[in-house]
Amino acid sequence: MSKTTNYSLTINAPIEAVFEVIDSDEHMKKWMDGFIENQYDENYNRENPVGHKFKQKLKEDEEIQEYEGEIISYKPPKELSVRLKHSNFTVDAIYHLSSIGANQTNLDYECKLEMESMMGFIFSWFEKRILVKQLDRLKKYAEERFDGVL
Template sequence: MLITSQLEIQASKEVVFSYLEDNEKQKEWMTGLEGTEYLTEFDSTNPVGTKFKQRLKEGNRMQEYEGQVTEYNKNNRLSIQMNHPSFLIHISYKLKEISPNSSILYITEELTAKTVSGKIISILFRVFMKKGLEKQMKALKRSAEKQL
């Protein structure tokens, strides 16, 4: 299942990208994010291959998901892969500069079901997942634009 979205943000690519890569800033826009822990050495200049664990509060439960940085081009592109018990989730963020203080963020989220129940869940929750992504992107936009 593939979900795509794009959003114009009145902030530079550098500001927007800082909200994608900075663990503390992620908490401002990622719903339920409690924290990120690195499982392998983190190289801020080239984090591709870095493994991490994110703790997310989902309803009344705390969930932990392991992930890995799969692509990184400072201020331009960031891709990660998250491992959910029923899905493999690949998320890609790409930034395009419109002007020095305006950017477009393109988001692609691809879910690959690992189980039969995962396939059923992905079909049933497609609309919910798209709305969740849009909600997070609006929160990211608000956070980045307040930096101006």
């Protein structure tokens, strides 16, 4: 079973500033609920990360969950895609950014969810609610952080 969710929003900050907020683990801690860390493989190349694996740790309902991750697309400052795998599902999170003015960025987010069971349909309803909340937090953080200065 698979489901794709799309969400778009305009962020009042330049594309480079928004990409940095999405791309940096330190910034992710400020806007992504439950994000603890990404642990990258020993050969991780920051300049060319496509194909590199990592483990992502998230705190969910007082438990720490670990996901197997892979960077599937990296085109700064316009695109970042990651694949996260858990025992019951795989998620591709795709961030497409486009500049719509000197200090405005359009973010088109796509989430492709592949589920192993019917549980996935229940998860997809929660995922949509969580998605909107997370992306609104990303917008608020990027705008506050930018505040007219790059």
